Amino acid sequence: MNSNLQEYSHKRFNILTGEWVLVSPHRAKRPWQGQNEAVANENRPSHDPDCYLCAGNTRINGEVNPDYKDVFVFTNDFAALQTTSPVFSIDEGLFKAESEQGICKVICFSPDHSKSLADMAIEDITKVVKTWQAEYELLGSNEAINYVQIFENKGAVMGCSNPHPHGQIWSQSTLPNEVEKKDVHQKTYYDTHKSSLLGDYLKQELEAKERIIYENDHFVVLTPFWAVWPFETMIVPKYNYTNISELSDAESIAFADAISKITKAYDALFQVSFPYSSGIHQAPTNGEDNTHWHWHMSFYPPLLRSATVKKFMVGYEMFGSPQRDITAEQAADRLRALVV
Amino acid sequence: MNSNLQEYSHKRFNILTGEWVLVSPHRAKRPWQGQNEAVANENRPSHDPDCYLCAGNTRINGEVNPDYKDVFVFTNDFAALQTTSPVFSIDEGLFKAESEQGICKVICFSPDHSKSLADMAIEDITKVVKTWQAEYELLGSNEAINYVQIFENKGAVMGCSNPHPHGQIWSQSTLPNEVEKKDVHQKTYYDTHKSSLLGDYLKQELEAKERIIYENDHFVVLTPFWAVWPFETMIVPKYNYTNISELSDAESIAFADAISKITKAYDALFQVSFPYSSGIHQAPTNGEDNTHWHWHMSFYPPLLRSATVKKFMVGYEMFGSPQRDITAEQAADRLRALVV
Ligand SMILES: O=P(O)(O)O[C@H]1O[C@H](CO)[C@@H](O)[C@H](O)[C@H]1O
Numbered sequence: 001m002n003s004n005l006q007e008y009s010h011k012r013f014n015i016l017t018g019e020w021v022l023v024s025p026h027r028a029k030r031p032w033q034g035q036n037e038a039v040a041n042e043n044r045p046s047h048d049p050d051c052y053l054c055a056g057n058t059r060i061n062g063e064v065n066p067d068y069k070d071v072f073v074f075t076n077d078f079a080a081l082q083t084t085s086p087v088f089s090i091d092e093g094l095f096k097a098e099s100e101q102g103i104c105k106v107i108c109f110s111p112d113h114s115k116s117l118a119d120m121a122i123e124d125i126t127k128v129v130k131t132w133q134a135e136y137e138l139l140g141s142n143e144a145i146n147y148v149q150i151f152e153n154k155g156a157v158m159g160c161s162n163p164h165p166h167g168q169i170w171s172q173s174t175l176p177n178e179v180e181k182k183d184v185h186q187k188t189y190y191d192t193h194k195s196s197l198l199g200d201y202l203k204q205e206l207e208a209k210e211r212i213i214y215e216n217d218h219f220v221v222l223t224p225f226w227a228v229w230p231f232e233t234m235i236v237p238k239y240n241y242t243n244i245s246e247l248s249d250a251e252s253i254a255f256a257d258a259i260s261k262i263t264k265a266y267d268a269l270f271q272v273s274f275p276y277s278s279g280i281h282q283a284p285t286n287g288e289d290n291t292h293w294h295w296h297m298s299f300y301p302p303l304l305r306s307a308t309v310k311k312f313m314v315g316y317e318m319f320g321s322p323q324r325d326i327t328a329e330q331a332a333d334r335l336r337a338l339v340v
Numbered sequence: 341m342n343s344n345l346q347e348y349s350h351k352r353f354n355i356l357t358g359e360w361v362l363v364s365p366h367r368a369k370r371p372w373q374g375q376n377e378a379v380a381n382e383n384r385p386s387h388d389p390d391c392y393l394c395a396g397n398t399r400i401n402g403e404v405n406p407d408y409k410d411v412f413v414f415t416n417d418f419a420a421l422q423t424t425s426p427v428f429s430i431d432e433g434l435f436k437a438e439s440e441q442g443i444c445k446v447i448c449f450s451p452d453h454s455k456s457l458a459d460m461a462i463e464d465i466t467k468v469v470k471t472w473q474a475e476y477e478l479l480g481s482n483e484a485i486n487y488v489q490i491f492e493n494k495g496a497v498m499g500c501s502n503p504h505p506h507g508q509i510w511s512q513s514t515l516p517n518e519v520e521k522k523d524v525h526q527k528t529y530y531d532t533h534k535s536s537l538l539g540d541y542l543k544q545e546l547e548a549k550e551r552i553i554y555e556n557d558h559f560v561v562l563t564p565f566w567a568v569w570p571f572e573t574m575i576v577p578k579y580n581y582t583n584i585s586e587l588s589d590a591e592s593i594a595f596a597d598a599i600s601k602i603t604k605a606y607d608a609l610f611q612v613s614f615p616y617s618s619g620i621h622q623a624p625t626n627g628e629d630n631t632h633w634h635w636h637m638s639f640y641p642p643l644l645r646s647a648t649v650k651k652f653m654v655g656y657e658m659f660g661s662p663q664r665d666i667t668a669e670q671a672a673d674r675l676r677a678l679v680v
């Protein structure tokens with residue numbers, strides 16, 4: 001790797017979104033007098049009578065959770081998207097708006113309130129993977145739904161309002177901004193090269209070996225060349241499947257293994273239950289030809305230097321471009337050393 | 341205004357960036373059990389011997405601040421961008437990077453450590469405006485600099501590491517992502533209509549009257565139709581100047597007045613020194629024809645419901661699109677009532 005990338009300010013291109021990230025490697029040594037985050041290493045009980053996600057407890061809308069034993073899915077009680085709202089469109093000069101239909105679900109990863117994905121057995125994570133697959137298919141088969149966004153907000157610093165291990169699925173009628181960008185860039189590449197953009201990128205990464213964190217038979221965990229968040233990573237399937245429902249049983253277990261490895265490494269990094277938002281980007285369920293899609297899962301963790309100091313994406317980042325100090329290669333080195 | 345916009349999920353189009361924001365008006369009533377922010381209403385002294393921005397104090401690199409009386413500008417001691425780094429370019433298959441040159445400055449708004457823009461006299465804010473103008477011209481005249489980003493991170497929650505009233509200026513050789521988007525959309529519109537996109541939008545807003553918060557002879561403060569942050573606002577000049585250095589003296593004072601009005605309204609909203617990131621988007625300094633630019637200043641404040649509960653732009657927002665609960669019209673109503 002060109003040593004300039006480890007020493008001088010530069011920008012790197014995100015092949016999936018067409019956007020740039022500003023990298024300032026020389027800046028990692030700046031002192032910090034700003035906000036410190038609270039460390040959330042409390043010992044939680046396996047069942048919390050006040051948790052609205054624990055088995056057998058009553059939710060705010062009066063519904064009682066079943067006595068679930070592994071994964072439990074329900075429709076979000078405060079869904080940002082609904083299927084019942086009217087269809088409308090506003091196109092008045094420079095005011096442009098459109099109704100959006102959708103279904104939002106919550107998915108509890110485990111009945112055990114004290115756990116996170118990092119603490120769960122690969123076998124149990126595989127059940128989460130299977131549920132994601134089933135929900136992608138179920139929601140995707142709904143006529144009103146053309147895209148299914150699976151994600152998790154982990155930790156209070158990531159806006160998570162309940163420490164019970166859970167994620168969300170927001171599915172909707174149109175493609176959100178980030179998905180639209182990746183759709184366009186993957187399609188353009190596929191049309192030109194007749195091969196998957198991310199598949200070809202993965203080949204290059206496996207040769208370069210500088211940003212690979214972990215690899216099993218079916219998946220690679222790496223720090224993307226254009227990573228924005230300090231310890232951002234991506235789980236990429238070796239075969240260019242368009243969506244998670246295409247995985248075989250063995251591949252589903254290998255995916256769970258990759259999730260287990262990276263979340264454990266994260267927890268080891270600053271000795272804290274590591275906060276992040278994660279999400280799966282995959283083919284829209286719009287019935288179109290989506291062969292250009294190569295699905296992947298990304299982790300966007302905010303912590304920068306320790307359990308209490310995060311990277312703020314603020315002024316310059318909001319008005320200019322995302323900016324980072326430590327390089328993707330440095331981050332990969334540190335995480336790789338923590339994979340056990 | 342179509343009442344559907346106040347009741348049902350929809351997305352709104354940002355004419356400047358070409359991106360969408362998801363609005364879920366029915367969701368504003370959801371309970372909050374998540375993270376609370378610390379309230380920063382401490383009484384600060386007018387001079388703090390430990391503050392590296394106060395007059396006469398020594399900074400980390402050993403330099404001593406002058407005994408400044410109003411505004412003080414210096415080059416950032418931990419600049420993310422420098423002019424001394426080598427020029428290089430990497431184009432290896434799907435790895436694409438380019439060196440980036442630049443100059444980063446810090447601008448102290450006042451020697452008074454206890455103040456913020458909201459507490460300053462319009463006369464003193466005008467001095468800040470004059471400094472922004474001078475810096476835009478000075479940095480812009482440097483051959484290596486093609487864009488000048490003026491911004492402020494206010495409050496610990498916005499990553500501000502020092503409460504002394506100050507902002508920053510990051511100037512660089514290429515256009516950052518957000519500026520690039522606005523450049524393209526303004527240019528396309530200008531080429532088609534031979535008039536300013538934002539100027540025409542402003543006319544429509546002044547007729548609709550639903551999102552206007554304040555207006556003086558030369559400026560309008562409004563909540564943009566496509567606002568992302570709960571109480572996001574924009575200061576738009578009535579005349580379509582491409583950059584702030586084109587303002588007359590009277591217009592500079594009117595700009596300072598607009599800043600004063602909106603920052604005071606913000607502080608009144610939740611009875612707290614209101615955190616935000618603000619920034620000025622204006623014409624690049626690349627020597628090209630930038631008549632399509634209509635400069636403007638935006639405020640992106642994170643607080644949602646109170647001094648302690650902010651809006652988190654996390655999972656869905658990072659992987660999908662930005663999402664908001666209260667509508668732009670509701671936010672404008674509340675802020676308008678607080679302008680004195
Ligand atoms: O430059 P500062 O104040 O040290 O740092 C702050 O603003 C920068 C520009 O928005 C951000 O990159 C940093 O994350 C933030 O903490």
Ligand SMILES: O=P(O)(O)O[C@H]1O[C@H](CO)[C@@H](O)[C@H](O)[C@H]1O
Pocket residue numbers: 153158159160161374651652653654655656657663
């Ligand atoms: O749905 P929750 O967990 O109540 O809310 C959390 O995730 C949502 C989706 O990313 C965000 O819009 C909220 O800001 C965040 O607090």
